[in-house]
Amino acid sequence: MRAYPKRLREKIRNREFTRPTTGHCEDFVQANVVILPKKYAFDFFLFAHRNPKSCPIIDVLEPGEVESNLATGSDIRTDVPRYRIYHDGKVDRELSSIESLWKSDLVTFLIGCSFTFEKTLLDAGISLRHIKEGKNVAMYTTSIPTTSAGVFHGPLVVSMRPIKRNLIEKARQITANYPNMHGAPIHIGDPNQIGIEAIEQPDFGDTVKIEDDEEPVFWACGVTPQMAAVKSKVPFMITHSPGHMFVTDITNKEFLENRNSFK
């Protein structure tokens, strides 16, 4: 069972897999990645702690450490399909490895991801269009502010999945069981109410169609720290590229059962 995420991480490391990870290793917890110099690590830890819905921390590595306890033999410098390098709040470039940028004072935060609950939604008969169409999930910057901490502040980012009206309550209940993976939706229906003007133009990821019998359902998203990087103009920060997650060895089931120990 564990061979599966390990194999995917190896493919990613060898640059044989460079796509979004949605729909892959579906039974395993996937994580958003934030890497910062230690100087900013306390501020970011506090930002995440104050915004548990968008930034649920599932692991923090010591300065310079590259292997997460959640993924044996992993290396955070090579095991993410695509990285974003931020300088002074701007995306400088995207890379498939950050080995050349690594420093001993860099602190890695792994943050829960909604891809974790997608398998449970699928198993419950709730179809997810972006997976069906082989796309990345659609993500939007909202007008909802986060709670600031130190240098970090900025708007909440959400992921959106169109859900059939008669299945929305079911989807809400299922995802509420994953409080460390963004939990229940933060909004259902009218995108304007949360400051999204053009639902057909996501800020991150790919567009998906919303059918007449569906509503857009919005979940807090682990891309929120990337907007905080932009707004706070933090001098240096590395993240995953939206949708290109770090895949752990922990199954969604184990995560649910041991929720407290992964907090």
Place this chain on the structure above:
Amino acid sequence: MRAYPKRLREKIRNREFTRPTTGHCEDFVQANVVILPKKYAFDFFLFAHRNPKSCPIIDVLEPGEVESNLATGSDIRTDVPRYRIYHDGKVDRELSSIESLWKSDLVTFLIGCSFTFEKTLLDAGISLRHIKEGKNVAMYTTSIPTTSAGVFHGPLVVSMRPIKRNLIEKARQITANYPNMHGAPIHIGDPNQIGIEAIEQPDFGDTVKIEDDEEPVFWACGVTPQMAAVKSKVPFMITHSPGHMFVTDITNKEFLENRNSFK
């Protein structure tokens, strides 16, 4: 209702109340206090995150900030009945105010306390001898290691309450409902099994008798960071004196209901 903790904090501030807070403002959340220079704040945050049972964080103040969101009008420099000042891992002295030591880089952590669930135990007909006798709860250093983080490492500290055998399961269930206030007991019965040699000589707090129809029941304790301060020889750290807690405006009931938002 809220007047009560505010009044107690005022009495503490005016040095009219200098005793342990156990049994006072019983309906309100009480907190362990750890104050550190920002330089050590990330390491401590990580230590607490990795040891959620002994160090459940309920609030973190920004560097230099003195008022907690959980207690309107409070001042962390004056509102704890008794402070301990640690230098290089040794208790230097105890003070009733830390105004003269305050600096703008000091970061305050508030950590959940088992006094929060004591009222619920009492309401369920579970008698607590230390409260009955007007004493501080008995606390012990164990042989159970914590998970280290940065400079911080050390043994788990526990609080002990003698409970009648036929009520132990009830006490376990009640306290399991307070995962952010140390949760279920970590051990029941033989103190030797967790490295406590002399149950009649607590390391902190007061001795209480254990009757023949009772077992000692041990909960993880927020004094654990103080042992980490000792073991890590951190240059400077301020804590409450064991049992002399910071009393918040949040009721135990509110805390239970909004568990996630106080995480």
